[in-house]
Amino acid sequence: MVEKKKRPVVIGVTGGSGSGKTTVSRAIFNQLLGHSIMILQQDSYYKDQSHKTMAEREETNYDHPLAFDSDLLLEHLNKLLNYEAIEKPVYDYTKLNRSTETVTQEPRDVIILEGILILDDKRLRDLMDIKVFVDTDDDIRILRRIQRDTKERGRTLDEVIQQYLETVRPMYNQFVEPSKRYADIIVPEGGKNQVAIDLLTTKIQSILVKHGNNKVFNNIDTTI
Ligand SMILES: Nc1ncnc2c1ncn2[C@@H]1O[C@H](COP(=O)(O)OP(=O)(O)O)[C@@H](O)[C@H]1O
Ligand SMILES: O=c1ccn([C@@H]2O[C@H](COP(=O)(O)O)[C@@H](O)[C@H]2O)c(=O)[nH]1
Numbered sequence: 001m002v003e004k005k006k007r008p009v010v011i012g013v014t015g016g017s018g019s020g021k022t023t024v025s026r027a028i029f030n031q032l033l034g035h036s037i038m039i040l041q042q043d044s045y046y047k048d049q050s051h052k053t054m055a056e057r058e059e060t061n062y063d064h065p066l067a068f069d070s071d072l073l074l075e076h077l078n079k080l081l082n083y084e085a086i087e088k089p090v091y092d093y094t095k096l097n098r099s100t101e102t103v104t105q106e107p108r109d110v111i112i113l114e115g116i117l118i119l120d121d122k123r124l125r126d127l128m129d130i131k132v133f134v135d136t137d138d139d140i141r142i143l144r145r146i147q148r149d150t151k152e153r154g155r156t157l158d159e160v161i162q163q164y165l166e167t168v169r170p171m172y173n174q175f176v177e178p179s180k181r182y183a184d185i186i187v188p189e190g191g192k193n194q195v196a197i198d199l200l201t202t203k204i205q206s207i208l209v210k211h212g213n214n215k216v217f218n219n220i221d222t223t224i
Contacts, residue, residue, distance in 0.1 A: 006212040013114045015134030018144035020190020038108040042115020045073040057096035063171030083107040119179035133183035
């Protein structure tokens with residue numbers, strides 16, 4: 001009998017900033033801990049800005065597709081699909097730049113690709129087995145963003161509001177929300193939607209079997 005070539009399963013999880021993408025991704029990750037699984041965040045692939053001054057970096061539109069090194073992300077996703085390890089870039093929010101460090105990411109059977117603009121890029125979309133859009137009202141998302149950016153990213157309330165009005169909101173309307181049409185599943189209530197998380201994990205397990213990955217692995221590396 002000819003043995004089927006194994007192929008990892010790719011789940012794309014998108015939605016606006018603060019919608020609950022990370023929470024949903026972690027919920028799926030935790031529910032599939034027995035499998036070989038990883039989360040790849042589009043945020044790690046913000047372009048290198050070493051050639052820019054800090055003032056110029058502050059002017060960058062971080063919600064536009066051109067802010068991301070999508071070619072590198074695509075190259076890395078293709079490598080992971082071939083069961084090759086990647087040197088994942090690390091984004092430093094304090095320097096508004098890619099760090100000089102990289103992190104070795106070993107391939108896994110389940111790849112959760114998470115980010116605001118992953119469904120906007122057809123090349124990435126075409127590699128996904130399941131496309132998920134986490135749908136959360138704008139007012140909730142901005143409130144979450146204010147909390148996160150003032151507590152964890154050292155920004156003032158005025159800065160968060162200004163960035164939201166100048167770039168986050170218009171880019172969400174132009175690129176993120178329209179990408180919802182490509183989603184297989186739209187998840188309201190994000191990571192708290194246990195029914196959606198259960199349905200997704202069951203579907204992932206069935207695709208794993210179809211892709212020739214019917215073993216349950218011990219998850220040695222649980223770094224995200
Ligand atoms: N369903 C939910 N109910 C309440 N709080 C939530 C829910 N989902 C996410 N959060 C919280 O909202 C914040 C943003 O969620 P996160 O998953 O990081 O969003 P994203 O990755 O889309 O920016 C986090 O503090 C998280 O704990
Ligand atoms: O230097 C940066 C890089 C990114 N951002 C903002 O991050 C969000 C995307 O991350 P979420 O986890 O989905 O919130 C995006 O809206 C950027 O505006 C930033 O503020 N600064």
